[in-house]
Amino acid sequence: MSISRRAYLSVAALAASSVAIAKTSGAAGVGRMASGLGLTESDLKSMAVLASDLEVVTVTDTSVAFTWATYAPGVQTAYGFAKPTIPASEEVRLALADGASLKTVHEGFSESGYHHVVIGGLEPDRTYRFECWSEGVKALPSLGVTMNKQAPEARGEFTTLPALEGHHLATFALTNDTHIGKPNHDGIRIGNFGLSAEPGDQPFSSMQLEGLLKTVATDEIGTIVVNGDCTDSNRPEEYDEFLRVMNGFGELGKQWFVTRGNHDNHPPGLPNINGRRGRGIRRGKTEIPDYFSKRLIPTQQHWTTQVGDVRLIGLDTAEFGYAGGRINERQMRAVRAELAADPERPTIMFAHHPFTRDAVRSHIGGPAFMMDWEQSLALQRVAAATPGVKGVFAGHTHRSRRGIADVGSTDFCERGSSLGYPGGYTRVRVHTDGYQVTFHRTRTPESLAWSTKTRWSMFGLEPELMLGKISDRNYVQHFRIPVAL
Ligand SMILES: [Fe+2]
Numbered sequence: 001m002s003i004s005r006r007a008y009l010s011v012a013a014l015a016a017s018s019v020a021i022a023k024t025s026g027a028a029g030v031g032r033m034a035s036g037l038g039l040t041e042s043d044l045k046s047m048a049v050l051a052s053d054l055e056v057v058t059v060t061d062t063s064v065a066f067t068w069a070t071y072a073p074g075v076q077t078a079y080g081f082a083k084p085t086i087p088a089s090e091e092v093r094l095a096l097a098d099g100a101s102l103k104t105v106h107e108g109f110s111e112s113g114y115h116h117v118v119i120g121g122l123e124p125d126r127t128y129r130f131e132c133w134s135e136g137v138k139a140l141p142s143l144g145v146t147m148n149k150q151a152p153e154a155r156g157e158f159t160t161l162p163a164l165e166g167h168h169l170a171t172f173a174l175t176n177d178t179h180i181g182k183p184n185h186d187g188i189r190i191g192n193f194g195l196s197a198e199p200g201d202q203p204f205s206s207m208q209l210e211g212l213l214k215t216v217a218t219d220e221i222g223t224i225v226v227n228g229d230c231t232d233s234n235r236p237e238e239y240d241e242f243l244r245v246m247n248g249f250g251e252l253g254k255q256w257f258v259t260r261g262n263h264d265n266h267p268p269g270l271p272n273i274n275g276r277r278g279r280g281i282r283r284g285k286t287e288i289p290d291y292f293s294k295r296l297i298p299t300q301q302h303w304t305t306q307v308g309d310v311r312l313i314g315l316d317t318a319e320f321g322y323a324g325g326r327i328n329e330r331q332m333r334a335v336r337a338e339l340a341a342d343p344e345r346p347t348i349m350f351a352h353h354p355f356t357r358d359a360v361r362s363h364i365g366g367p368a369f370m371m372d373w374e375q376s377l378a379l380q381r382v383a384a385a386t387p388g389v390k391g392v393f394a395g396h397t398h399r400s401r402r403g404i405a406d407v408g409s410t411d412f413c414e415r416g417s418s419l420g421y422p423g424g425y426t427r428v429r430v431h432t433d434g435y436q437v438t439f440h441r442t443r444t445p446e447s448l449a450w451s452t453k454t455r456w457s458m459f460g461l462e463p464e465l466m467l468g469k470i471s472d473r474n475y476v477q478h479f480r481i482p483v484a485l
């Protein structure tokens with residue numbers, strides 16, 4: 001049995017936040033989670049299947065995506081070791097909340113027992129009622145975040161995002177934390193059960209990224225940014241593999257772009273590095289080769305590109321040997337100059353490390369895991385003073401969370417990883433009156449199966465930490481950009 005540092009931190013974070021979960025989960029709260037779905041033993045035995053883990057993972061202005069899993073009768077979910085899913089029928093019923101009764105809008109069957117259904121053709125900014133069913137059993141949520149009385153899964157209602165009416169400027173995809181070469185998924189591992197790829201399977205980090213890129217291409221998006229932790233431990237063969245997979249999508253600097261993460265600055269082969277500055281690695285006890293500079297982007301250099309009518313800027317916030325982030329003076333000067341030369345141009349920035357106090361306070365890794373605070377403030381001030389800068393996206397925490405700017409009103413957001421649960425990419429669609437940010441699960445069968453498996457990471461707690469609220473995963477940020485660009 002092994003427990004990774006991230007798993008340890010996450011379990012500790014969840015324990016520390018259990019009071020909040022109990023509060024937000026309503027009367028059923030922790031007690032309900034502890035006993036699975038709060039159903040009696042005779043309830044469970046009488047069911048043909050248990051339909052559980054209901055999530056409204058994606059909502060756009062015109063579509064919604066539901067997922068749930070079917071388990072053998074009598075199984076209880078929520079937290080614990082992995083439980084096998086069983087094949088079952090699937091049905092989605094839907095209606096406008098202020099309209100007629102529910103109608104069946106999807107019927108199918110899932111051999112894997114993991115159900116992922118996308119319903120399109122919806123009206124923007126409307127509230128819908130829904131139910132998901134398998135074998136005559138209604139699917140129910142099983143997590144604190146989905147049983148919260150405000151959550152769509154608990155209410156049986158969701159609201160589509162408002163449509164952006166302004167001129168379309170650009171659409172691109174975003175992912176982060178691909179961790180190519182990672183041997184096992186984060187979490188508690190017992191033998192090979194639950195969290196590792198099966199012997200003979202493609203390594204899961206490559207499979208996840210390949211599937212993600214296929215999904216992005218199927219969704220007709222031609223540009224993607226990979227926001228750091230491209231490799232797991234900065235080994236040359238991990239870069240070879242990352243490039244092999246990415247080059248299948250297109251060309252670096254044309255179809256795809258990268259920023260550097262802390263894992264791309266690892267002592268090669270070490271799975272984790274100490275997050276605190278001033279310890280052994282900093283003092284030069286460990287030599288760290290700079291493969292990222294040779295293969296991808298030179299160290300501490302930002303890049304800029306134009307996608308449609310939007311400028312994208314990638315920052316290198318990684319520092320050799322540390323989990324936390326830094327931007328050196330030279331890079332900061334260059335970014336200031338870039339923005340000052342064209343301050344009105346619609347701009348979105350990317351950095352692996354989150355910048356806000358909110359990110360620091362809500363993550364057990366604390367300040368040493370995030371951007372240096374003085375530099376965070378400096379960059380937030382630059383963003384706030386530059387009218388064209390609309391958003392700054394981060395990875396690193398592997399969770400979906402909208403941050404709160406400490407200075408100004410720039411949108412700061414952390415995005416879920418490619419690597420494991422819930423496993424998907426972010427679509428950013430920019431118009432002159434705002435941008436729409438939506439999270440989309442990777443839809444290849446292998447990836448959906450992996451998502452089912454990694455739902456049990458960290459004793460089943462991982463989704464509580466990584467999934468975020470529906471409004472973290474899917475939202476519209478309103479702003480106004482003059483049309484003459
Ligand atoms: Fe990461």
Ligand SMILES: [Fe+2]
Pocket residue numbers: 228229261262263352395396397
């Ligand atoms: Fe990271």
